[in-house]
Amino acid sequence: MLKKGLYGIYKGVEFRITVDMDNNLKIMTDKKEKTDSTFEDTYQSGVYTKIVKPNELVDCVSVTPFGIIKGEKVQILQEKENKYQVATGALLVGSNLNLPRIDRDSWLGWVSKGEVKLFEEITPINPEDL
Known part of the structure; x- marks a missing residue:
């Protein structure tokens, strides 16, 4: 699968990074097994997101x-x-x-x-x- 965009490590796991319209930094994945109860599937689309603070991410890359x-x-x-x-x-x-x-x-x-x-x-x- 083609990897494109922003990525970072959160608690030892790599996630895609995005910023929402309210300037919240979010991590996202479509792999349920990478999530816990703090992630949301807001639109029931199979994409799970969580708002994080910048200092919670390491090894961030474009x-x-x-x-x-x-x-x-x-x-x-x-x-x-x-x-x-x-x-x-x-x-x-x-x-x-x-x-x-x-x-x-x-x-x-x-x-x-x-x-x-x-x-x-x-x-x-x-x-x-x-």
């Missing part, structure tokens, strides 16, 4: 997935079954990979996972800054 296709670096936007949705803002990269042009400076398309060498850019973040 994860951005990228891919290499035929020697060209592209953004990985999402995955579906055996494909990744990839994008680039570079004319030569979009042309070389035969990606559909969707805007003046944007090329976007779906490619087989087998064509992509996936890697992640991981940047440490301070949860106090969120």
Whole structure:
């Protein structure tokens, strides 16, 4: 599964991090076994959240997935079954990979996972800054 976004460790377990409209820092997961009675499934969607304080999180990172296709670096936007949705803002990269042009400076398309060498850019973040 494609890992993308903000992540941190809470009580020894990795969770996705988000900030709600009231600037509450929340951890979230769709894995019930990672939760306890303090987590809520507010919308009965199978996504469990809990408001936490920044000092309760450690090893927080921002994860951005990228891919290499035929020697060209592209953004990985999402995955579906055996494909990744990839994008680039570079004319030569979009042309070389035969990606559909969707805007003046944007090329976007779906490619087989087998064509992509996936890697992640991981940047440490301070949860106090969120």
